[in-house]
Amino acid sequence: MASTRNEPHKAAIYSTALTAFFAIAGIAVVDPILPIIGAEIGATTWQIELLFTAYIAVMAVGMIPAVLATGRFGFKKILIAGVALVGVAATLAAFSSTIGELAVLRGVWGLGNAMFFATAMVLLVALANDREWVVELFETCVGLGFAVGPLIGGLFGGISWRVPFAVCGLFMVAALVVSVTRLRDPATPPAPLRLAEVFTPFRRPAFRALCVITATYNFVFFIVLGYTPVFLGLGVIPLGFVFTAWGIGLAFGILVVGHRLAHRFGAVQTVGFALGGLMVALVGFATSTSTVESVVVLILAGVCMGIANANLTDLALGLGSPDRRVTTGAFNLVRWGFAAPAPVIAGLLHAVSLAAPYWVGATVLLVGVVAFAWKGDAMASVLGERVLFSPRDSAAQEALSRV
Numbered sequence: 001m002a003s004t005r006n007e008p009h010k011a012a013i014y015s016t017a018l019t020a021f022f023a024i025a026g027i028a029v030v031d032p033i034l035p036i037i038g039a040e041i042g043a044t045t046w047q048i049e050l051l052f053t054a055y056i057a058v059m060a061v062g063m064i065p066a067v068l069a070t071g072r073f074g075f076k077k078i079l080i081a082g083v084a085l086v087g088v089a090a091t092l093a094a095f096s097s098t099i100g101e102l103a104v105l106r107g108v109w110g111l112g113n114a115m116f117f118a119t120a121m122v123l124l125v126a127l128a129n130d131r132e133w134v135v136e137l138f139e140t141c142v143g144l145g146f147a148v149g150p151l152i153g154g155l156f157g158g159i160s161w162r163v164p165f166a167v168c169g170l171f172m173v174a175a176l177v178v179s180v181t182r183l184r185d186p187a188t189p190p191a192p193l194r195l196a197e198v199f200t201p202f203r204r205p206a207f208r209a210l211c212v213i214t215a216t217y218n219f220v221f222f223i224v225l226g227y228t229p230v231f232l233g234l235g236v237i238p239l240g241f242v243f244t245a246w247g248i249g250l251a252f253g254i255l256v257v258g259h260r261l262a263h264r265f266g267a268v269q270t271v272g273f274a275l276g277g278l279m280v281a282l283v284g285f286a287t288s289t290s291t292v293e294s295v296v297v298l299i300l301a302g303v304c305m306g307i308a309n310a311n312l313t314d315l316a317l318g319l320g321s322p323d324r325r326v327t328t329g330a331f332n333l334v335r336w337g338f339a340a341p342a343p344v345i346a347g348l349l350h351a352v353s354l355a356a357p358y359w360v361g362a363t364v365l366l367v368g369v370v371a372f373a374w375k376g377d378a379m380a381s382v383l384g385e386r387v388l389f390s391p392r393d394s395a396a397q398e399a400l401s402r403v
Contacts (some may be wrong), residue, residue, distance in 0.1 A: 009127040013134060015182035016124050017141045019083060022175040023116050024145025026109070026168040027055070027245065030152060031150045032239035033157040033164055038163065043099040045230055046347030050103040051257075055110035060336035062114030064198055067329035069115075071192035075123045080179045082115025087172030094165040105309055106236040109368035117332060122324040126186040135314050136259055136315045143254045147247025154240010161236075190325060201320040201330040206382045210319055211331070213271065214312055215338035215376065216368030220278060223361040224285075225303055226343030231285070232294060232353055234270045242295055246302040253306020266385035267311040273374050274311075277304035279365055286358040318383050 007013065012395050038048040054130055089109035096102045120140060127135035156163040201207045228237050253274075281301035288294040311333075320327030347359035374396040376387045 002040050002187075007129055009184070011182055013124055013127055013137070014027055014186045016079075016127075017137050017179045017393075018078070018177055018232035019116070019175045019183075020120055020146045021141040021148075022171045022213050023083070023086065023113055023271075024142045025152065026086060026145075027113070028146045028149025028225070029153040029164045029168055030241065031225065031229050031243045032154040033161040033235050034226075035233075035239075036157060036161050036236050037099075037102070040098050041097075041102075044347070045350045046344050049226055049343035049347035050099065051106050051343075052222060053342075054103040054201040055106040055275045056222065056343075057110070057340035058107040059110035059117070060333055060340055061113045062111045063118050063329050063332045063336065064195070066115045066118035066191050067198060068195065070119055070122070070190050073120045074185045074189055076179075076183050076185045077124075078115050079119045080176065081182065082119070083090070083114045083172055083176050085104035085109075085112030085115065087112075087169050087176060090165050091174060091198075093379070094162040094169065100389075104380075114336075115397055118325075118329060122190075122328050123183070123186070124166045124287050125317070125324050127184075131317070132259070132314065135317070136255070138249060139258075139309050139313060140251060140292040143247065143251030143308065145247075147244050150240050150243030150247060152240075154237045154244070157236040157240065158197065163399075164332075173312050176337035180285050188322050193323075193325065197323070197326055198329045198333075204319060206375070207230070207381045209371055209379055210312070210315055210333040212371040212375075213275070214316075214331070214389050215334050215370045216366075216371075217275065217278070217308055218335050218339040219314070219342045220282065220361045220365045221305060222339045223346050223357055224298070224305075226371050227346035227350070227357045228285070228294075228298060229349060230347075231357075232291060234291070235392070242298065245295070246298050249299045249302030250306040250309070253303040253308075255308040257303065258307045258310025261307065262311050262314075265388070266380060266383070267315050268376055268383065268385050268389050271308055271311050271315065272376060274304045275365065275369050275372060277301075278300050279362060279369065282365065283360045286355040315383075316377070319379060321381065377388040 019385040036289055037096065039302060066078060086109055089105045090111060093105045096105060124134045124138055125131055133146065153164045159270050189318050232239065232242065258270065275401055278301060281304060284297035285294060288297060316327055317324065344403055349356040349360060380387045
């Protein structure tokens with residue numbers, strides 16, 4: 001993962017990536033404790049899924065003001081404020097007594113993470129000489145966060161569902177210390193932004209096509225992440241280990257497979273591979289006849305998700321506005337906005353049948369597959385790639401190094 005180029009700001013880059021790890025671990029910590037929260041508080045399936053939906057919805061909406069605020073306050077101050085807000089929300093969640101209180105605090109948590117995610121990637125790209133390396137570093141920390149978060153939730157959730165939230169609070173204190181002492185703004189401060197500028201990337205047809213694909217993909221991502229703990233019906237500690245395995249698969253797809261496939265076939269075509277694999281996984285969930293089979297499908301889904309995550313962010317930066325803040329804000333609005341309803345929808349569909357959320361997820365993802373088949377060539381042409389399955393695409397490799 002080491003960069004082959006000179007990176008004068010490595011300390012700040014690694015510190016930002018470490019903070020991303022802590023932030024993502026805080027999202028995933030909820031997975032194994034969802035069933036026990038519902039049992040102890042007396043919440044229904046769709047109500048406990050609010051802990052995901054409230055978080056994601058506020059995060060999506062909060063991206064825009066967070067991006068605009070960077071033009072006035074700079075990246076570092078917004079990022080630090082977001083980390084602090086997450087720490088407060090996570091700590092207070094440990095003392096909540098109702099599902100409503102938890103949902104509100106998860107919303108506050110989402111606002112804090114919006115402030116972080118609206119700035120972290122832009123800050124990393126601004127500080128680094130090697131963009132591909134720094135995107136890979138960020139996405140790897142995201143994958144590792146998704147792996148470690150469930151492990152924390154499972155192990156500490158065996159004591160009480162409150163303990164993982166408290167541990168997340170401690171994580172964010174550590175992240176706050178790292179942010180204050182190690183992060184730095186780029187030498188050139190960000191220019192002020194107007195609200196209308198954030199939506200300019202949507203004028204680009206290739207970016208719009210990518211957003212349709214990403215919207216359907218992220219909807220499915222949170223069907224899997226939010227509903228599968230209920231679907232598996234395991235205890236809190238086994239769930240922690242199962243979702244740790246999923247997170248390891250996610251990290252493997254990002255770090256080991258995703259960019260290698262992109263160099264060989266092009267990033268656009270690689271995303272197409274991932275969508276196909278994820279569709280197979282959804283059908284596998286819906287038709288699964290045993291817990292072991294479902295766990296194997298979950299891990300394979302994690303690998304496909306990692307491959308997608310490794311390339312979607314890079315594609316957005318290549319197809320969007322030259323101003324990375326604008327592209328990040330617009331892309332994350334779509335990415336998280338369409339993910340927000342997925343957990344609650346899955347919770348409501350749970351009453352229909354155990355498999356219903358996965359069939360609905362597969363239907364939604366089919367829209368993304370159709371969009372890819374229709375507009376994949378247009379996206380690829382912007383980047384100098386090809387969509388046809390072919391041997392090593394040198395034009396694609398050169399394009400990835402330029403964008």
